[in-house]
Amino acid sequence: MSTPAEIQFAPRRLSESHVKLVDRIGEPLFRALAAAAGVASVGILVWIAESVFNQAGLAISHFGLAFLGHNTWNPVTNDFGAASFIYGTVVSSLIALLIATPTAIAIAIYLTELAPRRVRRPIAILVELLAAIPSVILGLWGIIVLGPFLGNHLEPFLSGVLGWIPLFAGTPSPYGMLNAALILTIMALPIVTSVTREVFQTTPGDLKEGAYALGATRWEMLRMTVLPVARPGIVGAVILGLGRALGEAIAVTQVIGNATQISSSLFAPAGTLAAQIASEYQSANPGLGTSSLMYLAAILLVISLLANAVAWRIVRRFNIMGRR
Amino acid sequence: MGAGSLQPSGSRLVGGPRHRRRVAVNRLVEAGCTLAAILAVAVLALVVISVLIKGLPALNLGFFTQEPAPFGQPGGGIANSIVGSAILVGLATAISVPVGIMVAVYTTQFAGPRVAGAIRFALDILNGVPTIVTGVFIFGLMVVGNQQSGWAAAVALAIVELPIVARSAQEVLALVPRSLQEAGLALGLRRWRIVVRIVVPTAAGGLITGAVLGVARVAGETAPLLFTSSIFSDLGITTSPSQAMPNIPVTIFSLSESPAPADHARAWAAALVLILFVLLLSVVARAFHERTRRRLTGR
Structure with missing residues (x-):
């Protein structure tokens, strides 16, 4: 044992005669409670996985792995498959991160290198507050404010200029993949930004000074020192953002149109794993339908556990996992 | 240059x-x-x-004090949702805060570095579990073969809140100066007394802000409630968690899905109440968090 435990010995012997009853019971009880809480937090994770897979059992044994590549969702004929939702989850999250990553890196550069010292914290807090907006409100905003703007202005413009690319072909619509991807961008941005910013702050100052001493401009300094040092951390930040985007159910189900289809057009309605689960909340009843819903949840759980575990391993090295 | x-x-x-x-x-x-x-x-x-x-x-006073108007009629408020949300979030916090603080006590005071690392990892991964999955987990556990209930919803929210509270508690507990704890040991205090009398009171401010951050996060959560407390038998004020309880996030969600503009207006008003509450809590908690950290680290 370490020194504090030994220090403990002498006074205890002195007062052995009247070691209080509260201490004799309290010490082991308190330790047991604390340990139980610790075990519970690991246990709940295992329990979630076990329970979700257990309840997906019926669908897993009925459809097997073909479920992953099968594109239907028909409660009437009891025919279910996850292909379109997996596609929608991957595509909407990838687009979101494609936009969020460069933006987040730029904001992190601004916050660590450019911003006047006095506005750094306020702006960092404002960006993090984006993550505090409840997703249901972001979804409401997506339906009523962002949707009509996309359907009436941005999408007609995009299809006019870039319509020869299948992504931007198709009928403009307020609901669909693009709306969902933009909402997810807003949700992923603060996470990617704050982790990237903290990673940037770990760059040793003398590296930066060395670059300046060589006559580098600020951008050249960033490219020579900060960005290479931070690269793995940025990757971790992006995967964390990806984990956030993959798992968002509410805002996505509000704006994506909840369709069981795989369309090359970003304007078309689509669906994601999480959004599909959310949209079925009223019709969930025992049987193959609910079990298939649990199968979707199981796929989603596996994907997001993987993403978070990988991100955790990478980001941990920077020793900044403070607040999340 | x-x-x-x-x-x-x-x-x-x-x-x-x-x-x-x-x-x-x-x-x-x-x-x-x-x-x-x-x-x-x-x-x-x-x-x-x-x-x-x-x-x-x-938004007017009636919006806070009245129950929702019958379908298709104007006026009415979200008093039932406010009460329901307060109870759900209150219950969730009452579960997650003690457990979260105990987890943090265990990892910072009692556990060895490897066990503490494993628990920290589990908490971060738990934090990354999509909240809709937490919702269906509790749905399968407490609702299937039963019915939706405030209890189920509160437990689902507590699972979402736990890692937030525990992580921030770990951070502040780790900042409590060792010298204070050693002073306690030198006086012959048992570890648990040191924790209860010295460590936790010293970190109290930080622990409270962690709890407030947890409340801010969970007050706006919709996904864990969809499968646990979304189908209400009546629209009146419910105070019994043994049945589904109306709540602000699900109310906004279902109003936002409605095609009627009057419903959208109500959704926005409810959203305003929720966003002000959440943003205010977040800002206040952050400010306090920063202060506690500065005080404990002396920077």
């Missing part, structure tokens, strides 16, 4: 075409970065201002 050895021979150090290009690229990048920051803040402002503009007209 000189460019020294980076410069090919023959061109001037400063003001040559190459130097001008480098400076221009730098300006461009700096402008882009500033623009990105402005953009992010603008998006936040855009969302908050939208909610303000669209929510304020429908």
Whole structure:
């Protein structure tokens, strides 16, 4: 044992005669409670996985792995498959991160290198507050404010200029993949930004000074020192953002149109794993339908556990996992 | 700023075409970065201002005190949802805060580094579990073969809140100076007394802000409630968690799915109430968090 435990010995012997009853019971009880809480937090994770897979059992044994590549969702004929939702989850999250990553890196550069010292914290807090907006409100905003703007202005413009690319072909619509991807961008941005910013702050100052001493401009300094040092951390930040985007159910189900289809057009309605689960909340009843819903949840759980575990391993090295 | 050895021979150090290009690229990048920051803040402002503009007209005292108007009729309020949300979040917090603090006590005071690391990992992964999955987990556990209930919803919210509370508690407990704890040991105090009498009171401010952050996060959560407390038998004020309880997030969600503009107006007003509550809590908690950290680390 370490020194504090030994220090403990002498006074205890002195007062052995009247070691209080509260201490004799309290010490082991308190330790047991604390340990139980610790075990519970690991246990709940295992329990979630076990329970979700257990309840997906019926669908897993009925459809097997073909479920992953099968594109239907028909409660009437009891025919279910996850292909379109997996596609929608991957595509909407990838687009979101494609936009969020460069933006987040730029904001992190601004916050660590450019911003006047006095506005750094306020702006960092404002960006993090984006993550505090409840997703249901972001979804409401997506339906009523962002949707009509996309359907009436941005999408007609995009299809006019870039319509020869299948992504931007198709009928403009307020609901669909693009709306969902933009909402997810807003949700992923603060996470990617704050982790990237903290990673940037770990760059040793003398590296930066060395670059300046060589006559580098600020951008050249960033490219020579900060960005290479931070690269793995940025990757971790992006995967964390990806984990956030993959798992968002509410805002996505509000704006994506909840369709069981795989369309090359970003304007078309689509669906994601999480959004599909959310949209079925009223019709969930025992049987193959609910079990298939649990199968979707199981796929989603596996994907997001993987993403978070990988991100955790990478980001941990920077020793900044403070607040999340 | 000189460019020294980076410069090919023959061109001037400063003001040559190459130097001008480098400076221009730098300006461009700096402008882009500033623009990105402005953009992010603008998006936040855009969302908050939208909610303000669209929510304020429908907001009045009655909105807080009245029950919802019958279907299709104007007026009415969200008193039932406010009460329901308060109870659900209260219950969730009553579960997650003690457990979260005990987890933090265990990892910072009792557990060895490997066990503590494993628990920290589990908490971060738990934090990354999509909340809709937490919802269906509790649905399978407590609702299937039973019915939706406030208890089920509160447990689902507690699971979402636990890692937030525990992580922030770990952070503040780890900051409590060792010298204080050693003083306790020198006085012959048992470990648990040191924790209860010295460590936790010293970190109390930080523990409270962690709990407040947890409340802010969970008050707006919709996904864990969809499968546990979304189908209400009556629209009146419910105070019994043994049945499904109306709550603000699910109310906004179902109003937002409605095609009627009057429902949208109500959704915005409810959104305004929720966003003000959540943002206010977040800002206050952050400010306090910063203060506690400074006080404990002496920086």
